[in-house]
Amino acid sequence: MSVWIDVAEESSLQVGHCRTVEVRGLRLALARLPVGFYAVADACPHRGGALGAGCLEGTKLHCPLHGWGFDVQTGACDERPEKPVRTYLTRVEDGRVWVQCDGSINSI
Numbered sequence: 001m002s003v004w005i006d007v008a009e010e011s012s013l014q015v016g017h018c019r020t021v022e023v024r025g026l027r028l029a030l031a032r033l034p035v036g037f038y039a040v041a042d043a044c045p046h047r048g049g050a051l052g053a054g055c056l057e058g059t060k061l062h063c064p065l066h067g068w069g070f071d072v073q074t075g076a077c078d079e080r081p082e083k084p085v086r087t088y089l090t091r092v093e094d095g096r097v098w099v100q101c102d103g104s105i106n107s108i
């Protein structure tokens, strides 16, 4: 079962930027592209770098520790295709950004 959780105010993130959000024990890197919001797990599959502190170039989010790049729309990693990052569905409603998570976190 999945649940939608409210993670941020829409206006809190400018287009072309990303940041870490932590809600109910879940840490996500939230990125805002011209076409909308994208969320990936905040822990880099390499050595756990906080992707939300990385640099966003187009759809590519670069890990702040060693620079691996992840496509925030697909989770794909150019440097190590076998190590994608988990992606989460997002939606915007009434000025808030919501992320779909599995039901194992503390739900609403």
Ligand code: FES
Residues within 6 Å of the ligand: 044, 045, 046, 047, 048, 049, 063, 064, 065, 066, 067, 068
């Ligand atoms: S921890 Fe992310 S590239 Fe090394």
